[in-house]
Amino acid sequence: MQKEALQALFPSMVEHRRYLHRHPELSFMEKETSAFVADRLRGLGIEVTSGIGGFGLIGIIRGSKPGKTVALRADMDALPIQDEKQCDYASLMPGVMHACGHDGHTSVLLAVAEYYSRQKEDLEGEIRLIFQPAEEVCPGGAVSMIEAGALKGADVIYGVHLWTPIPVGVAGSAPGPLMASTDEFFIDIQGRGGHGGMPHRTIDSVVAASALVLQLQSVVSRSVDPLNPAVVTIGSIQGGTAQNIIADRCRLAGTVRCFDEETRALIRTRIHEMAEGTAAAYGAEATVDYMLGYPSLVNDNQEFERFYETAATAAGLLPEISPKIMPAEDFAYYLREIPGCFMLVGAGNPEKDIIYPHHHPKFDIDEAAMLHAAALLIAMRDSYCAEHESSSGA
Template identity: 40%
Template sequence: MDIKNEIENLKEELISLRRDFHQHPELGFQEFRTGKIVADYLEDLGLEVERNIAKTGVVGLLKGKHPGKTIALRTDMDALPLTEETGLSFESDNEGNMHACGHDGHLAMMLIAAKVLSSRKEEIKGNVKFIFQPNEEDAGAEIMINEGILENPKVDAAIGIHLWSLLESGKAGVAAGPLMASSYYFKLLVNGKGGHGGAPHTTISPILAGIDMIKGLQEMVLNEVDALKPTIISFGKVNAGTYPIIIPEKMEIEGSIRCLHPDTEAVQERMGEIIEGISKVHRTTFSLEFKCGNELLYNDQEMTEFVEGVTEEVVGKENVVKSDISVMLGEDFAEFSKRVPSTFIFLGSADKKKKTDYPHHHPKFDIDEDVLQLGVEIHVKTALTYLNDQ
């Protein structure tokens, strides 16, 4: 039986898996039920399985009959702290948590891909590692990698697929180079001198200093950063004071930096210089901390050209989008892409009639289940072609 027909025969199971995961969402590092289902499923297929990597992650290893390279297929498992408003019959039964980013579909696609590939074990030259990653929304990939998932056997290449509501159903986005931005979260604490609002000359206002810092950083992005190097500094949280006539001691500012280029460190350094200069003018002190959300996701040129060919075979050349798909959103598949030749693919899932065109992380987000088979086919054919034509 050819691959497309085999996947078609597994469609009912594919959708059933997706709906079960959707109905039982679990947050990052809490994917205990999800991880157990995944691990048990892979073991039933005869794969070598490692459980509880990075707390809840799972890796299944399919060893082909013949020696060769190793390709990793990676998917994510975590849900979001969001109350669902889809009204689906399989709506989340875990109140306040929801699969609003497509990870439920990713899980189902990967499991069915593992089933199809395991049935072809005798013809595979090399190995397939199925990586089920926890906590993608807050950088779980690096922890798994630090626990050795790219070794024994050593991974030679990796791919990931993300269902994407920014593309029409049936289309796929495949492009080399920078695809998804790096993201760093920052916490800025501005320290002043509190006092009476009627005697501001006896105080040092952290609020006035903080406002100037926010304006200064926005002007930096506008006037100092090359417009051909997309950069965003956004502010998501500001907290200061308790009462209208009290000038507070401190002001807290939190936000993020996103860069679709590799010069994030230089942006952070300049950010620190501007804050320091404004702080001196206002006679405040400050502390500034950065936390990495995601590194820059950069698709390898050669690997992307290879995957592009496979994807064209699956969805049709006319449905492969190769430009204008990069976004300032983050994705920690970047941890794989900076270590091994990798490609990350967007698989369109937007169908207005089916109401699957809501943005990711929206309480009404849903996926077009008819595209799940395409994702399975891309996984399977990419792995087989990469290994057997090496």
Template identity: 45%
Template sequence: MKQQLLEKLTEKQDRIIEIRRYLHAHPELSFQEENTAAYIANFYKGKDCDVRTNVGGHGVVVTIDSGKPGRTLAIRADFDALPIQEETGLPFASENPGVMHACGHDGHTAYMLILAETLIEMKNQLQGKIVVLHQPAEETPPGGAIAMIRDGCLDGVDEVLGIHVMSTMPTGEIAYREGAIQTGRASFKVKITGRGGHGSSPHMANDAIVATSEFVVALQTIISRRLNPFDVGSITIGSFDGKGSSNVIKDAVTLEGDVRAMTEATRTLIEKEIRRILDGLAVMFGVTYDLDYKNDYPVLVNDVALTEFVTKSLQETAIAEVTEITRCEPQPPSEDFAYYAQERPSCFFYVGAMPANGVFYPHHHPKFDINEASLLIAAKAMGAIVADYTTK
């Protein structure tokens, strides 16, 4: 059955690419993916499956029921784009100004649609159920996963799988890791207020830029002096809004920052220390502050047993296009797939998608692109695992 599935997917490779290129040319931002959701739902019309739309917003949930007893496996693909002006020069580049599929979600959706279609065609050879999660809004907190979960997308589901294509990995390589594999994150915005004045008379003012600069420097002591050296964490200040005139002392400065951590305990500690430094800053400089701190995507933790099953399935399947299966290091970005992993045993793994010429740009770059050969690999990898899972 598995070999038949792989052969069918090979025959449909051109359709996977065609779908990917259509979606790439018609990207939509997180929480605005109305047309993409309609395209996905329309794809399943007339097919022998159950389709739920508007799940947690624009989510689409497809259930493939073999009619035989067995476990239920969910497989997830996201479909939102980013607020980036595309600079790839591709003939199928984005037709929506300022919006771009710069993370591969168009490819995720394309491979998943064709894989789901093929599983539907072969469902009499399966056992149990396959639930396809077409998820919107992965890129923007609070994310689409948590709303879909609240709307019942995991009801009856035993375990969850997901794939991300990676432009930084050679095409043909598949990477996995058990345990914590992607960071949890938080974001914050803080306004530090002093007292404005004339640049010639600093003694009559209270310079918010000086106080805020001290805060920026002090933040890095959290990483260097408050975290265990074996823990992973980072704090980035991405916006420092202190623009003014050269001879005017600013009365207020607004900062925006990003926090990443590989355990929830570390994420909690970083927040505690940020608040403590701000309290000390207020006393030290005589300023006040207004902090808006938001924890969003948790640490993504792969279930050990399920990851072992996934890697064994991949290693024992002869996928001609796969050149290497490796255990990778944890990945710094965050992923709202983590919410599924909090609810059910889950495994999230990676498929290399580096362009054939070896020239690649990182995800979220205006020149980001993928090797479309990676999409067949993703379909076959996920398909092989599904086949093993539903026939074991």
């Protein structure tokens, strides 16, 4: 019955996803996307609260019978990337595109909303549909949603990510840590500028910064326990204005990814120490601006077990235990509050040339994956409620 119902909803899922793909909006700017979602939820007779944490919104489906409250989350924001795909649903917004699948996530949750809205008479408990803004940019939208009460009274939360590194028909997750924490840092090296032909009268900030780039590569290899995955990446170095001028100032920008708080704190300390020490060795000064971002995403072990069983038996997917991955997700904040599971649903398909990684200008998904994602969310919710109905009845 569930399979037939979802198959009937699939055309609207595709229609919604393609509309959103044509009309992407950046983080904290999802005004029209939020209105689009709210209109469709209200059209289904679903209670909607909007304007949460900016453009976030929550839809509430209350069953006619008492039971558990299950939260389901989708993110809505796009990225500042120019869409290079040649298709009729390519982005119409210059320099903005859905390059991570959030349009698909939103469409999946709209389909789940419609599926359950037709079952209110037989439904137990409450389904809370969380449409979240600003996952792509720290501090993200999850914290403000939580502060506004998105999880108040909720018993468990589930979320999916359409994931092109995994083929369609496969889903992955892990017990405990799945996705890394993410921090950002900016290091300003202050030297003394001057003529390129008279370096002895200057303090070369570019040379000091270059040395620091190399020094920072040793943080993971020589300071972090090799059994603890971690990454320190310098993504930008900016300094100087001309080939014959020694720059007085140079800026480095980078990111840190890891899975436990002890390693996270160690790396932060070492970056400060190395920046100050290396700059001083060249007669320069370093100022470090270090910003803590999303924590590591840690799944509840029991809810992971539910995923592993449910994905195969109820959602028709091949489940896998995913290795830890270094991309970060602010779904982590929800999992710090209540039990839950975040699941990667395969959306890659080389036969359709869907091979490009997330955040790539030619990123796309096999839309059949949305059907799998919706089935998985429904199966997880139904399994949780059936288990707790059984235990309470005993």
